[in-house]
Amino acid sequence: MLNIVLYCCTFRKDLLRTVKLAQSIRKHNKGSIPFYISVPSDDVDLFTSHLVGLDVLVFDERDIFNANPKLDIDKLYQIRGGLRQQVIKSEFWRLGIAENYLVLDSDCVFIRDFNESDFIVQDDVPYSVIHEGRDMLQSTERFGPQKIRQHFLADREPIQAVLGRKGITYDFGYAPFLWSRKVWESLDTNYLTPNNMNFMDAILLCGSEFTWYGESLTTYRAIPIYPREQLFRHYHYEHQLWADQILGYSEKILAHDYLGVVYQSNWESWGDYGPSSKSIPSRVWRSIKRVLKKTQFKLSLLLRFI
Known part of the structure; x- marks a missing residue:
């Protein structure tokens, strides 16, 4: 089993972003960390042909579902795509490929060189991304959209409550997520299985996969906790990018403190693959x-x- 791999769960609409991500990995991956991409069955050939020469292993996302017989695959394809992707990402560990994995969304881009030491503290113990989400909360408090603070708490407090932790509401995101197989296994052993649940049930209860991971980490302590702030500069909303541009924060400057940048696909729609529905x-x-x-x-x- 590998110590760490890079992993992206994506689909046809994000093909061009995924190619850009893969190109940035090829440029900056000085540790030659393997890169895996899962896509729907119908998209395997499309992604394979566009990623030739970029050292990427593309595979069918159903391979992940098949690794957990407790999942109802038919029901998985009936739920909203965003929730299904959360299940896919969080179940990747069951393939037994790696002890740890960095989960990259297709709108991530690396902007400086990296190797295993950026993610692993020692042996097979990864860093843990833990903070309080203040950058996004402050930005949206000033410039919108409204009610982000309420949504922030609604995505986190229910999970914190069911796992029994009191105190500060932590943020364990955003993409890319650095996850340990042992932490996911501890959630399955200590909470999901005793309650006759699978991870899809957990996501339908509260749809924030990185919060399920983080609260499992702090509750069950499957690994020692070595905290790090977010690995990438994340532009949740375009006004965050505009503000940084005015202040002169180029990718060159950001690279002093971040491994990469996320240009959220929710507002960067011109990067979509295929004809527009509009x-x-x-x-x-x-x-x-x-x-x-x-x-x-x-x-x-x-x-x-x-």
Whole structure:
């Protein structure tokens, strides 16, 4: 079993982002850490052909489902795609490929060199990403969208409660996630199996896979905890990127403290693969609104410096 691998769960719409991620890995992966990508059955050939020469192993996501007979595969394909991806990512450990894995979303990009020591403390013990989410909470408190703080707590407090931890509400994200097989196994052994549950049941109870991991880590202590802040600079909303651009935070500067950057695909829709479901007038109008919003935002910030 390998000590650590890189892993991405993706699908057709994110093909171009995944290629960009793989290219950044090929450039910066000085430790030659293996990179695995799971996709739906119908997308295996598409991804394999576009990732030729990038040292990536593409496989069918159903291989993960088949590793856990407790999962109802038919039901998995009836739930929302985002929730299904959470189950896929969190069940990857069952393939027995690695003790630890770095879960990369397709909108992640590495911006500096890395090797195993960036993720592993010693032996097979990884760092644990633990913080309080203040960067996103402060940014959205000032610039929106509204009610993010309520959503933040709603995604975390129920899991904290069912696993019995009291105190500060921690944030164990965001992508990429650094996970240990032992922590997932401890959740299965100590909570899921005794309650006749599988991980899909847990996600349907509260859909935040990285919170299930983090609360399992702090509750069951399957590994020693060596905390680290987020590994990548994560632009949850485009106004966070605009603010950094005004202040001069280029990728070159970010690389002093971050391994990479996440340009959230929820707002970076121009990176989608395949034809758009939106009409041409709709896309043009969206582009115009984006330019106007960006101009207004940057002017409002600049005026505060005058």
